[in-house]
Amino acid sequence: MTTRSFGSGIRRREDPRLITGKAPYTDDIKLPGMVHAAILRSPHAHANIKSIDTSAAASQPGVVAVYTGADTDGVLAGMPCAWLIPGSDLKTPEHPAIAKDRVRYVGDAVAVVVAGTRYEAEDALEHIEVEYETLGVVINPKAAAQPGAAQLHDDVENNIAFTWAVAGGDADAAFAAADVTVSDTITLPRLIANPMEPRSAVASYMAAMGELTLWSTSQNPHIARFLTSVVTGVPEHKIRVIAPEVGGGFGSKIPYYPDEAITAFCAMKLGVPVKWTETRSENYLATTQGRDHVEEVEMAATSDGTITGLRTTVYAGMGAYLSTAAPGVPTILHGLMYSGAYNIPNISGTIYGVFNNGTPVDAYRGAGRPEATTLIERLVDLTAAALDMDPAEFRRKNLIPKFENGHDVATGIIYDSGDYELTLNTCLANADYEGLRAAQAAARAEGRLVGIGMATWVEICGLGPSQVAGAVGFQGGLWESAIVRFHPTGKVNVMVGSSPHGQGEETTFAQIVSEELGVPVEDVEIIHGDTDNTPMGWGTYGSRTTVVSGGAIAFASRKIKEKSKELAAHLLEAAVEDIEYDDGRFFVRGSDDQAKTIQDIALMANVAWSMPEGMEPGLEASAFYDPPNFTYPFGTHLAVVEVNAETGHIDLQNYWAVDDCGVQINPMIVEGQVHGGVVQGVGPALWEGVVYDDNGQPLTGTMQDYALPRADLLPDINVASTTTPSPHHPLGLKGVGEAGTIAATPTVYNAVMDALRPLGVNRVDMPLTPEKVWRAINDAKNGG
Amino acid sequence: MFPSQFTYHRAASVAEAVELLNGNEGAKLLAGGHSLLPMMKLRLASPPTLVDIGQVAELKGVSADGDGVRIGALTTHAEIAGSALVQERAPVLAEAASRVGDPAVRNRGTIGGNVAHGDPQSDLPTVLTALGATINAAGQNGERGIAAADFFTGLLENALDDGEIVTSVSVPGVASGAGTAYVKFSHPASRYSVVGAAAIVSVANGVCSSASVVVGGVESTPTRAASVEAALAGSGVGADALAAAASAVSGDFQGDAMGDVYASSEYRQAMAGVYVRRALEAAVARGG
Numbered sequence A: 001m002t003t004r005s006f007g008s009g010i011r012r013r014e015d016p017r018l019i020t021g022k023a024p025y026t027d028d029i030k031l032p033g034m035v036h037a038a039i040l041r042s043p044h045a046h047a048n049i050k051s052i053d054t055s056a057a058a059s060q061p062g063v064v065a066v067y068t069g070a071d072t073d074g075v076l077a078g079m080p081c082a083w084l085i086p087g088s089d090l091k092t093p094e095h096p097a098i099a100k101d102r103v104r105y106v107g108d109a110v111a112v113v114v115a116g117t118r119y120e121a122e123d124a125l126e127h128i129e130v131e132y133e134t135l136g137v138v139i140n141p142k143a144a145a146q147p148g149a150a151q152l153h154d155d156v157e158n159n160i161a162f163t164w165a166v167a168g169g170d171a172d173a174a175f176a177a178a179d180v181t182v183s184d185t186i187t188l189p190r191l192i193a194n195p196m197e198p199r200s201a202v203a204s205y206m207a208a209m210g211e212l213t214l215w216s217t218s219q220n221p222h223i224a225r226f227l228t229s230v231v232t233g234v235p236e237h238k239i240r241v242i243a244p245e246v247g248g249g250f251g252s253k254i255p256y257y258p259d260e261a262i263t264a265f266c267a268m269k270l271g272v273p274v275k276w277t278e279t280r281s282e283n284y285l286a287t288t289q290g291r292d293h294v295e296e297v298e299m300a301a302t303s304d305g306t307i308t309g310l311r312t313t314v315y316a317g318m319g320a321y322l323s324t325a326a327p328g329v330p331t332i333l334h335g336l337m338y339s340g341a342y343n344i345p346n347i348s349g350t351i352y353g354v355f356n357n358g359t360p361v362d363a364y365r366g367a368g369r370p371e372a373t374t375l376i377e378r379l380v381d382l383t384a385a386a387l388d389m390d391p392a393e394f395r396r397k398n399l400i401p402k403f404e405n406g407h408d409v410a411t412g413i414i415y416d417s418g419d420y421e422l423t424l425n426t427c428l429a430n431a432d433y434e435g436l437r438a439a440q441a442a443a444r445a446e447g448r449l450v451g452i453g454m455a456t457w458v459e460i461c462g463l464g465p466s467q468v469a470g471a472v473g474f475q476g477g478l479w480e481s482a483i484v485r486f487h488p489t490g491k492v493n494v495m496v497g498s499s500p501h502g503q504g505e506e507t508t509f510a511q512i513v514s515e516e517l518g519v520p521v522e523d524v525e526i527i528h529g530d531t532d533n534t535p536m537g538w539g540t541y542g543s544r545t546t547v548v549s550g551g552a553i554a555f556a557s558r559k560i561k562e563k564s565k566e567l568a569a570h571l572l573e574a575a576v577e578d579i580e581y582d583d584g585r586f587f588v589r590g591s592d593d594q595a596k597t598i599q600d601i602a603l604m605a606n607v608a609w610s611m612p613e614g615m616e617p618g619l620e621a622s623a624f625y626d627p628p629n630f631t632y633p634f635g636t637h638l639a640v641v642e643v644n645a646e647t648g649h650i651d652l653q654n655y656w657a658v659d660d661c662g663v664q665i666n667p668m669i670v671e672g673q674v675h676g677g678v679v680q681g682v683g684p685a686l687w688e689g690v691v692y693d694d695n696g697q698p699l700t701g702t703m704q705d706y707a708l709p710r711a712d713l714l715p716d717i718n719v720a721s722t723t724t725p726s727p728h729h730p731l732g733l734k735g736v737g738e739a740g741t742i743a744a745t746p747t748v749y750n751a752v753m754d755a756l757r758p759l760g761v762n763r764v765d766m767p768l769t770p771e772k773v774w775r776a777i778n779d780a781k782n783g784g
Numbered sequence B: 001m002f003p004s005q006f007t008y009h010r011a012a013s014v015a016e017a018v019e020l021l022n023g024n025e026g027a028k029l030l031a032g033g034h035s036l037l038p039m040m041k042l043r044l045a046s047p048p049t050l051v052d053i054g055q056v057a058e059l060k061g062v063s064a065d066g067d068g069v070r071i072g073a074l075t076t077h078a079e080i081a082g083s084a085l086v087q088e089r090a091p092v093l094a095e096a097a098s099r100v101g102d103p104a105v106r107n108r109g110t111i112g113g114n115v116a117h118g119d120p121q122s123d124l125p126t127v128l129t130a131l132g133a134t135i136n137a138a139g140q141n142g143e144r145g146i147a148a149a150d151f152f153t154g155l156l157e158n159a160l161d162d163g164e165i166v167t168s169v170s171v172p173g174v175a176s177g178a179g180t181a182y183v184k185f186s187h188p189a190s191r192y193s194v195v196g197a198a199a200i201v202s203v204a205n206g207v208c209s210s211a212s213v214v215v216g217g218v219e220s221t222p223t224r225a226a227s228v229e230a231a232l233a234g235s236g237v238g239a240d241a242l243a244a245a246a247s248a249v250s251g252d253f254q255g256d257a258m259g260d261v262y263a264s265s266e267y268r269q270a271m272a273g274v275y276v277r278r279a280l281e282a283a284v285a286r287g288g
């Protein structure tokens, strides 16, 4: 009867409307009387504002209003930081939505013009006169943390926003006793998330009712509502946040931004709806960026090839202010993962969150884990080299052996389940590792620079137990909820608090309901993204939506199944204990020719003509799922590159991925996530990175300068998987949204370093642009 | 990303375009818009008036011109790359046009806009200089031809007078038997050339009898690699000879080599040697 689709790669139902451009985004919203905002942004990375004269701008054609920071005094609260890491001496200096007397990065909002059309607003911006007094600028996060560096916030000494430590075992003793130690300094470039859709907000305020509606490009509308309430003072129950179609986020649409608050402010002041949409240039200045780490790292091992210790000192650039979730990224999502996929008994890390004169940094796909995986995997390769061991063999020796239900690591977290060696072996077999090494040896004999790199990685995701969220200072919960509602015709609406935006959960969530209750997958509609018609939820990020929302959907479906059984027993005049369920049908054990389908049940529950004693009408259930632990997906990736010694060009020739994200609801979507993730992870290894000049001016301010991965520069990606269910998840799911991004950066970086090894080159700063590689080669040749 | 206000005119003929250009202070021609519009959106250019020549039929198309070709200013990169006439008579131009940007850029961008814009990272100025092409222009004082070597006068500067418009480019046919090649080091983001090298080489009895070698991307205008040409004259064309000749290119840069965040001037100059050698090798291999 039912087409079983759980576990099969059915097509993504969201694609037709997305691909044909029919789906409405925030910028498509047009309200009667709507006016348009444009934001003046600081051209200086650090300056005092001596004066602002808006009079000329105010008299430009079409201009409705011009506001500066002073106008928001007493109206808008400062922008909140919502991840307050305990025990880290965290400083949260004031972050006004519109700068008041000082700007701290190129892109800081200075004033806003509201006009009848977007063009009029943009033209009027040029008539605002701002007198600046420029101040010293600091960009490199390590340099920013040194005494004497330019200070961004008067009350934050050495720009250090927080200092967070992670420790397990006795790292110093391990290093003292080690046979071999290696060290490195790794730079993870600052990255731009580059969603296809820039950010946008439309605000409408009904003063008579005191109601604020905000359409917003948010990955988490419920958090946006909560924080809009904090910043604007409008009570939470009078705010409706709607995230229509959201064209990608990659983490950059998690934060609550000044621009949304400014748009709401304008709408409340003016009493008419206001739209603000970011230009691509603005996106490159004002939308949070990722990574920006300087990592000083060391590994200790014994001569038999056993890793005994890891030490790090990390300078994590925060940009000019602490964005919504920023402090959690280089700490909880980074330092806790220092054991990687290995038994590393002794770990110590110190992470400095450092203000610098750049765009604020926050979560970007992988968020903290690529930065951890890169340093671990690089150190593993360096240690293997120091011991003259094959890096695959060295990994195998140190991987945590297979476990099915819990493994403690030195950083204090408990991995759920893993079979790391299986992914390593599968990947090596798929790639014909021995054959690759033989081909490499032959190429090296001809003087060619061929390299093989790998990463055996594990990540923390499926965020997460709310109790832990509280313990680590996250100013919210991390559970999800779902309402599953059957209509009389047997069709189903599922309302979720998470907010999928392209990942494919409208399809996979429907597959879950279909699997649990035997309804055809096309009879299930997923509703999300509107705080007025979805239950509370904490949003879509951290590879958590399928896992946590999916858990809530499964439990709500199971409640429905229980009620349906009772109703079926009543209708079939049998005892509940005698009712069996199979694929959408309820029947008395032994006589399955007389069954009630889930559709029969839905109809009866909705008309309620004959219900068991005391049973409420309707077929609807709600569940709140707070996961008992995080999930820990893992895998092995391997890449082959060839470096042109004459030019420094890197040819990425082959890529193999073996991922384990637990049970797969839809393997095609898993594969798609791995593909996209790998490409986004290769980006910073080879091409991507924001560059500022000494004055804090971005030199990579357009897509003509900031090099995104291009299809013609990438090989086919060979994707395979293993399945190790999460023991604590109702469906065995682990999450896959960030896997590729976490694995690919170290995989490709290691491959290039392996290619350069015969020349004695051991490190080059990412991204590995041809010139940097060429210089490293020449320096090595000249005995440098 | 929102240009300042401007007035838009569409010209129906070259004469009308010239008239509109001269009648409106600060007016700019709009061809494919692939260089002008991005600058306007970033407000790096704010012309008060645009004169769209996109519909001027007399500016379009490729025709035979003696033993060479004449290419209308509005001809797109894709049309040039796909033209049988260009492929036959000036294959190096077709090759360069096929390497411009990506398909969208090649379908919109025009040869007239490309040379008039004069971006040092462009491909066509390099090749047209190597080919000894002539840029034909029309203005209030009539028509004239300007040798490519004289046309590019500086960063985004050219020899056009105010109010003059490029009508076509005349490209002489490549001598029979000559081998040609254009090789480029593409910027990973923009696809413009970090370094581009064009070579036209004739070989007789195993000896180079003539060579035209031009490098783009390093200086603000195309650099004629006179030292390379001199080294090639009468030389053999084996790998070592070509490598030696190519390395002479370092002597051809006049000290204004450019650099940016992606590639320093030192690196660009070093890459010029590599790309000139590659161009020479390909040209020699294709000749005969």
Ligand SMILES: Cc1cc2nc3c(=O)[nH]c(=O)nc-3n(C[C@H](O)[C@H](O)[C@H](O)COP(=O)(O)OP(=O)(O)OC[C@H]3O[C@@H](n4cnc5c(N)ncnc54)[C@H](O)[C@@H]3O)c2cc1C
Residues within 6 Å of the ligand: B028, B029, B030, B031, B032, B033, B034, B035, B036, B037, B038, B073, B074, B077, B099, B100, B101, B102, B105, B108, B109, B110, B111, B112, B113, B114, B115, B116, B117, B119, B121, B122, B123, B124, B164, B165, B166, B167, B190, B191, B192, B193
């Ligand atoms: C993403 C991208 C990648 C690119 N990559 C490359 C590349 O790899 N190599 C390369 O060579 N180019 C590249 N380009 C540039 C492209 O080739 C442009 O098309 C070209 O530079 C300008 O041509 P256009 O027709 O678009 O001119 P427009 O943008 O319309 O005009 C450019 C300038 O020339 C003037 N102009 C136009 N036509 C005439 C005329 N007939 N007479 C006088 N003045 C005129 C205009 O007033 C303007 O000042 C790239 C562009 C983009 C956007």
